[in-house]
Amino acid sequence: MDTNIGAKERVTQNRLIGLFKNVLKYTCLGNWETREGNVNIEEKLLTAYLSRCGYTDKEIRGAIAKLKQAANSLGGGLYNANKEVYTLLRYGVNVQAEVTEKKKMVHLIDWANPMENDLQIAEEVTIQGESDRRPDLVVYVNGIALAVIELKRSTVSAHEGIRQNIRNQQDGYIPRFFTTIQLLFAGNDTEGLHYGVIKTPEKFWLRWKEPCGEPCQPSHFTVGEYPNELDRSVLQFFEPARLLEYIHDFIIFDGGVKKAARPNQYFAVKAAQPRVRKKQNGIIWHSQGSGKSLTMIWLARWIRENVSDARVVIITDRDELDKQIESGFKDAGEQIQRAKSGGKLIEMLNAAEPWLICTLIHKFGNKNDGDAISVGNKKASKSLDLYLEELAKSLPADFRAKGNIYVFIDECHRTQGGMLHEAMKHIMGDDVMLIGFTGTPLLHTDKKKSIETFGSYIHSYKFNEAVEDGVILDLRYEARNVEQYLGKREKIDEWFDAKTRGLSSVARAALKERWAKMEKLFSSKERIDRIVADICQDMSTKRALAGGYGNAMLVADSIYQACRYWEVFQSTELKGHCAVVTSYDASTASVKDEYQGDGETEDLTKYEIYQRMIGDKTPEQFETWAKKVFTDHPGDMKLLIVVDKLLTGFDAPSATYLYIDKKMRDHNLFQAVCRVNRVDSEEKDFGYIIDYQDLFGAVKSAIEDYTNGAFDGYDADDVKGLLLTRLAEGRKALEESLQAVYTMCEVIHPQTREGYFAYFVYAENTPVENQQNECEGNANKRETFYKLVSRLVRRYIDIANEMEQAGYTAEEAADIKKQVDYFNDIKDEIKLKSGDALDLKYYDPAMRQLIDNYVRAEDSEKLVDLADISFLDLIDTEGDKAIDALPKKIKQNERSVAEILAANMRKMIISERPNNPAYFDKMSDLLNHLLQEQKDGKIQYKELIKQLIEKLKEARLTIKTKYPATIDTKGKQALYDNLGGNEALALRIHEIIKANARDGFRDMDSSGLKKMRALRRAVESALKGVEQDKLDDIMQLIVAQKEY
Structure with missing residues (x-):
């Protein structure tokens, strides 16, 4: 039996200390858990190194003073302090020991000769701050802390260590310690070594991999000698020459973001x-x-x-x-x-x-350009x-x-x-x-x-x-076909005969040839309508598009076709949320010869549509605006329609779907599909290619190398891995997702509804006053469970109609369907029990519609209703009839219904309190009072249900009607409630906020803090002598209110 399996973090830490000491020849500084005064610049160690380098005492004191000054300057934020320290480390510190002497550069690190430096490692380094923290391992070079390593046992995700690193940088923890830190690491024995730099979001942390790409020089530390990935990666990265070279040559400060090189x-x-x-x-x-x-x-x-x-x-x-x-x-x-x-x-x-x-x-x-080759107006x-x-x-x-x-x-x-x-x-x-x-x-x-x-x-x-490696996402491919046919042939023949009377056979033949092209043009209107309807349907049902965190690009065959697409979208819900970005120059010069008095030409149509679309902007301004909104606010710009432009060199991580209605080949096609492969939020699993031009042909289940159709210009090795074998990968993904759910739930005993509720929400014997805290304490577990089950449902639906083609027997397919239903039902009941069901329309708006086909009739209908309309809205309009919207198994149990109502009310209180503390604190007291009465036996569940519905309706009605006519927004209402009902003061503060709340005032950088201070001064001035003691509460309220 392998004793390393599941071994404690301490075992891993001891092993790595041994590698640093015995293999890499670092000096071990010991366990600093109880050592006083641990800092990121250990002055004695740095002084000893600089003395050995031959610097004078005055030069050493001057250099250390400048380094410490930079490291302690957090006024401009952690990024700026870290950047200043990096500059001193990389280029040296310019000091002048005496006024009469020339300045001298003191080099804190010998980059050219790594082994001439003092490489040190300490463990359990306690750092004092507003909240003391203790990084597992800290790597020092010449007494300067350059790297932090957080370790986890093999059964705990390395991402816990990543989040620990991120948390420790925040205000209220130990941000000052990170001003010298150049690299952050997290790892365990099962997931290897992950790394990032200060302020790196979790999704952008990297996993070290060597070798990576081809060619790659063989490592000194091989798999044969070091089979444990964590050990091997630590040795590879922290080899002295590699570590110092990486910090010196492969870190940049890029427009406010510190970045480290991927492998x-x-x-x-x-x-x-x-x-x-x-x-x-x-x-x-x-x-x-x-x-x-x-x-x-x-x-x-x-x-x-x-x-x-x-x-x-x-x-x-x-x-x-x-x-x-x-x-x-x-x-x-x-x-x-x-x-x-x-x-x-x-x-x-x-x-x-x-x-x-x-x-x-x-x-x-x-x-x-007069000598350029041209044909007509094409050069x-x-x-x-x-x-x-x-x-x-x-x-x-x-x-x-x-x-x-x-x-x-x-x-x-x-x-x-x-x-x-x-x-x-x-x-x-x-x-x-x-x-x-x-x-x-x-x-x-x-x-x-x-x-x-x-x-x-x-x-x-x-x-x-x-x-x-997780650097980009894989692609999922779907072919769609829009049939076209020619209707009423006799009318077409009649039209042709009328138009060609008196023409020669040659002229008629020429006209027939033109007709062959016009036929496509006339039929394309209906085809465009169908594709537009198709895309709009996706916008309502596809998770990423409906959820507002993903958007799409449509590749049209021509600028004219792109404009026609835009025009049709104007009569749909995408009006105001789509734009055309092409190389078209919408100037009057482009249409000066197009006015013929006999219908609009293509160029005139393009011109007029462009003028309507861009308004008073220039084409360049419109393109810049459209791209920025598409990239930064995907919910506002849901679709970009393009032809050639933006199919290369345009990076928008939110782009998730690519609709192709253009014949494309070779590198143009490859570049186009790669527009949707960028990593974004964790909800984005794949980039999706929707093909209306039959570019890839039928995707066969056993294809490994795709070398025909649009890719027949590539060698097999060039495109290996571009497209997944859909059903084989779909089956694998489904089974992995199912196993992940079972793995999470295996610790739950008993495997009953009550057992699940106790694990994910709160136990039945939990006192009423503690239920809210216990429920909130289990929120992370619930969130993980929801994501696992939602992913399971998505992956099941992906192949639900093709289970037998994926290799399942009919009995196996039915059994999997039963298991997916079971976990989905559990998820729904937990959401209702905890009150999380209110968030369904934000988290997964499309899931219910998609699952309709695979869940039994009664449950699916009702669950869709709950997803589309919040339970509070049902109560508002239907009163106790809203109970009918609950799943049958729940609504038959009065206790379950009461608990769901209480959870919904609690959820509303928790989510709304930051916006209006005064009002929702009263609501919280009322809820606890009712629950205590039930617990004491003073009222039965049936009466509790009735009172809860009445109080919830009363709360909703109060929110809507209790305010004066001028107090007509949530922000004004919150100010009114928290300023003792002083209407004039609430309106005055509201106007002051509107005038002084600059964009970015919530940001925690130096600019944001400056804007926040200016806003605070303005509000404080208005409260002076009236409600001055409420300044802090009002400022918190302002930050919480979305309208400010």
């Missing part, structure tokens, strides 16, 4: 470094969504710092990508210059500065190769590019080879190095040409590996 980004840069030194061209292929832009930043910075006279030029072919690259580098603190023309690029290259340049390739070459765009070839021919006679130049080609799969490398050498020197970046699998027909142009792969990190 694939780290190993890509490591793979590139020897190629950079040798000037060997190559390609970095990292799947869409895996952080290619940040990889560019880290590699460019490393080149700058490690190659003499280095310069980096980044070239792309789309304006939005160019702007994205520029803003990305600037947010990361790198000074990048945009060359907006070929002439400007030549001017920059001919000078020694700037070292970092980005440019948009189609700005190059001859400004006169052929010039390739990157042709632009550079023209540019090379026009160089000034005295031109010579300065510096050691490296060229990054973004989205390099779109280049055509040819003269590219020769043109680059002619412009930038013979030893220029090209590094191609792509997120798209390369066509096997173009691979040879790409390798000839850029060289072999530097590093590759493919779709399936990124999915396995």
